[in-house]
Amino acid sequence: EKGEIKAPKGNRKEVKASSLKSSSPSEQINTGSLREEKQKISDQIKGILQDAGWTIDLRPRNGRNYLDSVYIPPSGKGSYWSVTKAYAVFVEGMESEQKGGKKNQRPSKKSVGSPGKNHVSEEILSKLKRIVVNKRRTKVELQKLKKKKHGLLKKQKSSKGKSREKRNKISNSRKLHSGSERKKRGGCALLARGSNKEGGSSTNGFVPYEWKRTVLSWLIDLDIICINAKLKCVDETHSKILLEGVITRDGINCSCCSKVYPVLEFVAHGGGPVSKPYRNVLVDGLDTDLLHCLINAWDKQSDSERQAFFPISTETDDPNDDTCGICGDGGNLICCDGCPSTFHMSCLELEALPSDDWRCAKCSCKFCQEHSNQDAQDNAEVDSSLCTCSQCEEKYHPGCSPETTNTSSVSSQAGNLFCQQSCRLLFEELHNLLAVKKDLESEFSCRIIQRIHEDVPETAVALDERVECNSKIAVALSLMDECFLPIVDQRTGINLIRNVVYNCGSNFVRMDFRGFYIFVLERGDEIIAAASVRIHGTKLAEMPFIGTRNMYRHQGMCRRLLGGIEMILSSLNVEKLIIPAITELVDTWTSKFGFSPLDVSQKQEVKSISMLVFPGTGLLQKPLLKKTSPEEHLRSQEVDGVFSELESGKTSHVANEDSLCSANAENQD
Template identity: 35%
Template sequence: MIRVEGEICEEAVYRWYHGDSGMKNSRELSLKARKHLSAMGWEFWYAKKKGKQELRYQSPKGKVFYSLKTACKSYIDERREEGRVVDRDLKPKQPAKRKRLSQETPTQATKKKKKPKKIKRHRSSKRVREAPPPNSSNRNPKTVLSWLIDNNAVSILAKVYYRNKAGNPLMKGRITRNGIQCDCCFRVFTLTAFENHAGSNNHRPAANIILDDGSGRSLSDCQRQVITSSKVESPKIVKDNSYQHESDEVCSVCRDWGELICCDHCPSAFHVNCLGLKEVPDGDWFCPSCCCGICGIGYLSDGSFLTCQLCERKFHVGCLRLEESNDLKNYQTPKNWFCSHRCKNILSGLQKLTGKPITVGNNLTWTLLKSEACSDSDSDHAHGLDASAENDCKLSVALDVMHECFEPSRDIYTGRDLVEDVIFSRGSKLKRLDFKGFYTVILEKNDDLVSVATVRVHGDRVAEMPLVATRFRHRRRGMCRVLVDELEKNLTKFGVEKLILPAVPDAVDTWTNSFGFSHMTDDERSELLHYTFLDFQGTIMCRKLLK
């Protein structure tokens, strides 16, 4: 297989097919077309024909093409069947820069009706892989140790030892992909098991397993080294994930293009029918997320909104004072404010659960993770650093599992990998790309990560689980069932009423027949417009009532 870095440029596909060489040269145009196909899940390789190497193009559906032009034609035909072909002139339309009505005079605002802007683009998709990627090490375990090997932080068969509090070796061994092979009995142990085998109960194996190469580095040091080197470009990541336009170009409810109305306070945009409206509203208009949860009125000029730290719903201070059930003194500072005791208790419960493995039988452990959940302010500073490094390592392994099970899914405007942003809880000024509330759930069998899910709790009414993945080598063994059951048990304990997920069509029957979900109705969706959910093209929203 040939690795081609994905880059969204649908215009290049259309221009190459129609023989347009308006770019600098045809080579640049063909490269951009290949990059776009790669971003959409296409694969490329060379095949021998009459002694020559010829390039082949394989679509996500598995169909092989012998030229870039036929591959582009197939891509265009698929978009035409989906009703998503761009205009024939092939020139991308820039969103109209419209003035916000709040900048007009009151007379103008009452006379002028808000006009929706028309956008035609493609939204992000959620495509399940039918088989692991050709370059995937599908048969290898996915552990923190194998992740360190893959990132060249440690070497296979490198000598290590477990040290006691005095720094003296208690047990020696060698690194393998499956764990640490002990020198005395030649058995292979997971990191935790090797610590127990050495007779220690410190519960900090990575911090006390030392490379026997004279460097004195622990496995925790190696984890921090990889994490630190990967965070060098973190400012760029934050910049790329923020939205630069005045208003969004995709509906925040269905994630599709079309005629959109824009909120006059935030960048979000919506279809009229997705909001349950019969016509475009007059004057200033604010989206459900920017309206008070009590009076339903939008943004006030004095900025007197308080935002709940968990559900992120907004409330006017004046409306809260009129509510007898709300005592502002009990909700701490505006930056750490909760709209109810329920939201406060749910967040507290999630934080207490985060990072603490739960044994669920058959050598399985269930763990809730959150990016940067561990801080350096722990009573034991070194322990805090070690825990934070291991937390980020496990999130990286979880991301590898997601990439093994799902085709690449990038936002059409920012170019960001949506799965990566969700796993690492990255934020954005744009609500539909703001993932800072997400947690990652992992299921491990003897340190081997077998199943992953992402979850975000929007208060006691609803939680969402947009991504669930089980590695190919562990499927049909009930692993996903164990992961979801434990998640539902904890959500029920927190008082969450409903769990929703966007299911791909092929998996709907599994979720409805085996997991107790049902199709979410339009009325149910309209009742939850205050919340922004992660959705994908072609998925079916399902929900389950939690007892």
């Protein structure tokens, strides 16, 4: 298939004519060597597909240094690397078409996919398929082994249980939750697309995106608007046309000067109101503006794609989590009595199991570290219930806050509650920065966006701001999918990267990603790089993911985005940025980016905070400079050739400088 392109029509006719000379396809191709035989079969199928209107294109494929054939159906929907897969889809379409014709009692025409001169038998088709010898045990054998192993484990537990209980003097009311199966499977691995560890099977069906990542490209991809559709910039009353243009994936091609502008600059170029640019650009033929096109595109996603909260059932035989909330690994875990969270005793620094009711940090007050406030219980005028801070997401007793004894003084008009004034101020400043463009060097800019959920009232977030944020979030998710392989949690089935980008919640604390913001690096309307950041009050912010589009790697884009993130966080008085890093990249983060390992007191501090962690990683921190200019930040982040010092055997854990994985976790054997 390599190097194959669409053949001229005349050549295809010659192939067809020669095939008619044989009495059957079997006689036609059952000659010559096996390699030649396979090539003839492949050529015959390609001819069939091309006669049916299919297109054969050449595109770069991840992990390969050559162009490979991609088979595209006439509808343009979908693409296939495998010629046999493409032929199977073609045959399936022909069969469904014939069935539909019979159902409607119409005389069926002989299509190119019907049995005849263009039909390839299953026997011949099988010669192109790989023959894999499965040396694994059968299901029956595996079940027998599992039962046998379970019986042995049960005997071992019963024989050791009494001595362990006697030795530790632990009450029968609490036992360690076994997460051994989780430990055997290993933690969730974060791998960049194209890395050596990716594996061939993981990229099946993934075709690199060759256009710019913009909201206009997103609209075109979803068939909301057509490429080259005419646009009109109008005044606020929509009664006067100020400027006309044509939509492209790169921007809007102006009719007066033939230059391509981002949406905002196109409106400004036409003299229109720039405060709400998407409202003032009408799509010719659709009788609507770009704002409502973006709304239609967002609504076109399925309910599962737009799901904001992911409840995990706790009504099963095993209602608890199987992963430590501190280190992200499995094993023997202690269960919280207030939520499904579980932890290693060593991570909690406990020498013995608590015999009474025990609550984790997320179920306790951040100030008094207790679940209930004994002083408040004796006073009917004081609220003893736990509240959740809308900014740092930590629990607190209103009466325990060192800054106030009155809940109303730290609540916002939108009904948000805050544990202290610093969290309230941070929340308000972040809200003011949402979707606001922050200029960096040259033509680059940084912007904070966050998925705005449907239940947020328009009084809190205006419609235009909500639509722009959600549209850019959808584009950012596509960028992250381009950078990393999907990470699906084995216990809950949750796609981690998707839920982090979409700011989704869950009743499992470890899977609760509310509070994440996405920082994007832009050039015009194009999103080049993105990072996920969650701010835990003014003490610290975490950044588990940062990635750059493949076409812009090795150009310092990650450095620019990181500089913008540090500039914005320091302006918000956030003290430090924390990242998880694998062992092989610790030296790079520390020597080139200014990060350093956490000291003992800092490790204790982060244990009480719910952070996204991966097994096999360590946490690094960087103090954030205060009130510095973008130029000073960028000069302090000069990291040209940052990965050139890495040994060749270690570079497989990260794609390159601009696809840095803050938490590039490895599988644990």
